[in-house]
Amino acid sequence: MANYKNYKVWEKSHQLVLDIYAITKEFPSSELYNLVSQMNRASVSIPTNIAEGCGRETEKELVRFLYIASGSAHELDYLILLASELGFIEPNKANSIISEIDEIKKMLAGLIKTIRTSLKT
Template sequence: MVNYKNYKVWEKSHHLVLKIYDVTSSFPKSEMYNLTSQMNRASVSIPTNIAEGCGRETEKELVRFLYIASGSAHELDYLLLVAKELGFMKPHISDSIISEIDEIKRMLFSLIKTIKSSLNA
């Protein structure tokens, strides 16, 4: 069992959640149960799955949860594109957040690769 707070990728994804909640708070009220909710849930899923994976018994289980976190990062990436194209976000804000998500995806991939190679050693 590992402390999830020790992972830089968890810290970055936690800050991303706070940013997404701030951004979606200005979305139209008609999107409260649609895009707003979906973006908030996708963002929260990233650090939540990192934390849950760290609480599991094996590294193999941790890797599985890191893959889920990565899937949520990809989902959020797409949702930001939709929000930008619907005019709910300014392009420079959306693009900046997408850059952060890309970094988180790279960090998750690197962590998964590192853990998997230790499993095969």
């Protein structure tokens, strides 16, 4: 299958993980096993599922893992909103991260559509 490192969406989602870890490092210690853990796991799930899908034997399996990555991106989107409303992330930073997530979601949707179209021909 394909090398996940060749996908721009993987690069962007990997950078998002680094950004999320930097942000959650500043959260209160009382959130370590709650919101911090959930946000870190959701962010890591995005590039991990892209990588795992690329390691599968068929494009159909790749698409399945891209959908899982997309689900994790949607989950993280909500978690950023929640963290912002709880006062753990400044609104400007939250909006910036949400914009990154939105771009990743669009890129995943486009990649899924491209692969699914190629499967039909």
